[in-house]
Amino acid sequence: MEMQMELRPQPHVLLLPFPAQGHIKPMLALAQLLCHAGIHVTFLNTEHNHRQLTQRQALSARFPTLHFRSISDGLPSDHPRSISPNLMDIVSSLRSKTAPLLHQLLVSLMSKNDVGSAAQLPSLGCVITDGIMCFAIEAAEEVGIPVIALRTTSACSFWCYSCIPKLIEEAQLPFGDEDMDKMVSGIPGMECLLRRRDLPSICRVPTDHPVIQFFVEETRAITRASSLILNTFDDLESSILSHIASRFSKIYTIGPLHALLKSRVVDDNLSSSLRQEDRGCMMWLDSQRVGSVIFVSFGSLVKLTRVQLLEFWHGLVNSGSPFLWVIRSDVLWSDEAEQASHVTPAEVIVDWAPQEEVLAHEAVGGFLTHSGWNSTLEAIWAGVPMLCWPQLADQQVNSRWVGEVWKIGVDMKDTCDRSTVEKMIKALMKGEDKEVISRSVDHFAKLARTSVSKNGSSYLNLEKLIQDLRNL
Known part of the structure; x- marks a missing residue:
């Protein structure tokens, strides 16, 4: 046999x-x-x-x-x-x-x-x-x-997508921009958890x-x-x-x-990766203190306005934490793309990074992310807490789970101003909630390794x- x-x-x-x-x-x-x-x-x-x-x-x-x-x-x-x-x-x-x-x-x-x-x-x-x-x-x-x-x-998020036909039948969709904090019913297992703003972006x-x-x-x-x-x-x-x-x-x-x-x-x-990775950032990370760096990447699809990019920059600088920022050449919506590289010092900007290695580096203590699922899993595996700024598709659901269910980060969806960015980075890297978040992060990292x-x-x-x- x-x-x-x-x-x-x-x-x-x-x-x-x-x-x-x-x-x-x-x-x-x-x-x-x-x-x-x-x-x-x-x-x-x-x-x-x-x-x-x-x-x-x-x-x-x-x-x-x-x-x-x-x-x-x-x-x-x-x-x-x-x-x-x-x-x-x-x-x-x-x-x-x-x-x-x-x-x-x-x-x-x-x-x-x-x-x-x-x-x-x-x-x-x-x-x-x-x-x-x-x-x-x-x-x-x-x-x-x-x-x-x-x-x-x-x-x-897959379950949310699966329930969209039911939400349409029940006239819970569409809702426009009205009362985005209203709770959503009709998705089994998510009662009293999802607000309108936490549904997949297509629901808007x-x-x-x-x-x-x-x-x-x-x-x-x-x-x-x-x-x-x-x-x-x-x-x-x-x-x-x-x-x-x-x-x-x-x-x-x-x-x-x-x-x-x-x-x-x-x-x-x-x-x-379909993009060329810049590995030079790894040497810069080697020179930073353990857990001090905030890694910033909004993935391969999310685009920013120049105003949003500048708000993030001011918030990051004012937070006092060193940061490594992935700014793709096509990250801006407009013709201002070539100006993006002049916003911050060149040594902390890369067009694309070896993200798994960056998150695994001991210098990285937080991840400002678009909450794409690959990025979320990589952060969970690496044991890095997240500051979530979701924009597309499933990202809104993922960020809600990160902040409210798993408690392995904070959710900053639907806002982008320098004071909020600064405040949330400080909360993630140095604040009172850091210890609670760190315990949850360690817990889920161990579960991921066991799996x-x-x-x-x-x-x-x-x-x-x-x-x-x-x-x-």
């Missing part, structure tokens, strides 16, 4: 991320984990992002069963491809132009004569698609192979807006997947996971994926996923 198991060919899985940095990174971590187990993975990026991912060859060399492919997103070459504010451009093109190309690729990968790959691969047996790329579910159904959905958000637009209609459609479509993968861990979101389980027969909680990858693959992780260690919940759930893929 053991001989037969060894001779059985490894499965072949296609992974399809949504074309944005925050979606590609966890999906690529999963790809490496599956390849580490010997599974063949075809990682399918859009042609634009395929070119941007500079570590492709190094990753393929490390993982012989990892195969990169690309597919057209259907957009003209000069399209900015920024999710904010071009989400519907991208979505419409993916649905109309990429979907039929995906169908053709799946048919090709299911045959033994796939001419697009240099390697002879086993026939494709499963698709793992991003949970907001549900046209892939239809494509997989058409060719008769199982499909699993991966949502790159927190469980709590009219319910007939194409963006909210897109998420309503995706929320309905995702339940057709055979199972759901979430980048979280059981001890972090167990109460909400029990509600999600009412809609999915099988859920694999395998987060934090970046940490699970570190625990399973001994080598240093290769970067999955990815041998026999931890995420470790075992990954084993189940690998076994289920082999059984297909």
